Amino acid sequence: MRIENATLADGRVVDVRVEDGTVEAVGDLDPDADEETADAEENLLLPGAIDVHVHFREPGFEHKETWETGARSAAAGGVTTVAEQPNTDPTTTDGASFDAKAERAAKSCIDYGINGGVTADWDPDSLLDRPLFALGEVFLADSTGDMGIEADLFSEAAERAGEAGVPVTVHA
Incomplete structure (x- = not known):
C-alpha cells in the first residue's frame, strides 16, 4: 500500500509505502502496478x-x-x-x-x-x-x-x- 501526501512530524509531505504492516519506504514514491493508494490529504501521519x-x-x-x-x-x-x-x-x-x-x-x-x-x-x-x-x-x-x-x-x-x-x- 502507498500512502501519498502524508505530513510527517517534521513537516515534510511525503509518500509512504507499507508492506505487511511495515513501513518499507518514505519519500517521493511512484506507485507500483496494482498497488492500493490512499491520499492522506496532507494530514499528519504518526505511528500507532x-x-x-x-x-x-x-x-x-x-x-x-x-x-x-x-x-x-x-x-x-x-x-x-x-x-x-x-x-x-x-x-x-x-x-x-x-x-x-x-x-x-x-x-x-x-x-x-x-x-x-x-x-x-x-x-x-x-x-x-x-x-x-x-x-x-x-x-x-x-x-x-x-x-x-x-x-x-x-x-x-x-x-x-x-x-x-x-x-x-x-x-x-
Missing part, C-alpha cells in the same frame, strides 16, 4: 501510540469498561498497544486471574500486555511464569481493593520480578 496504563475494568467492573469497549476506543484514538492494570475483581495477582483476564483480552482488536499486581496474598510462583507486560501498578499506599502494600513486600516483589525478568512499575 502505546498506552502503558489503561483500566479496561474487566473482570468485575464491566459497567465501567470492557476489553471490547476500551480497545475500540483506544484504536479510534490511534492507540495500537495497551498495558492493562491489575486492579480488577479479582485482582490480577495469581496465575488463574491472569489466565481469566488473558482469555478476555484475546478478543482485543489491538495489541496488549497484562500487568500483574502485588497484594499481601499474591502468588508470585504462579503469576511470574505468565507472559506479564510488567509487575505493575504496584501501590505503596492504600488504593483500590487491597492493592496497597508495605515496603518489605515491595522489596520482595521487586526481587522476585527481577529474577523472573519482569519489569516493575509503581503507581505514584
Whole structure:
C-alpha cells in the first residue's frame, strides 16, 4: 500500500509505502502496478501510540469498561498497544486471574500486555511464569481493593520480578 501526501512530524509531505504492516519506504514514491493508494490529504501521519496504563475494568467492573469497549476506543484514538492494570475483581495477582483476564483480552482488536499486581496474598510462583507486560501498578499506599502494600513486600516483589525478568512499575 502507498500512502501519498502524508505530513510527517517534521513537516515534510511525503509518500509512504507499507508492506505487511511495515513501513518499507518514505519519500517521493511512484506507485507500483496494482498497488492500493490512499491520499492522506496532507494530514499528519504518526505511528500507532502505546498506552502503558489503561483500566479496561474487566473482570468485575464491566459497567465501567470492557476489553471490547476500551480497545475500540483506544484504536479510534490511534492507540495500537495497551498495558492493562491489575486492579480488577479479582485482582490480577495469581496465575488463574491472569489466565481469566488473558482469555478476555484475546478478543482485543489491538495489541496488549497484562500487568500483574502485588497484594499481601499474591502468588508470585504462579503469576511470574505468565507472559506479564510488567509487575505493575504496584501501590505503596492504600488504593483500590487491597492493592496497597508495605515496603518489605515491595522489596520482595521487586526481587522476585527481577529474577523472573519482569519489569516493575509503581503507581505514584
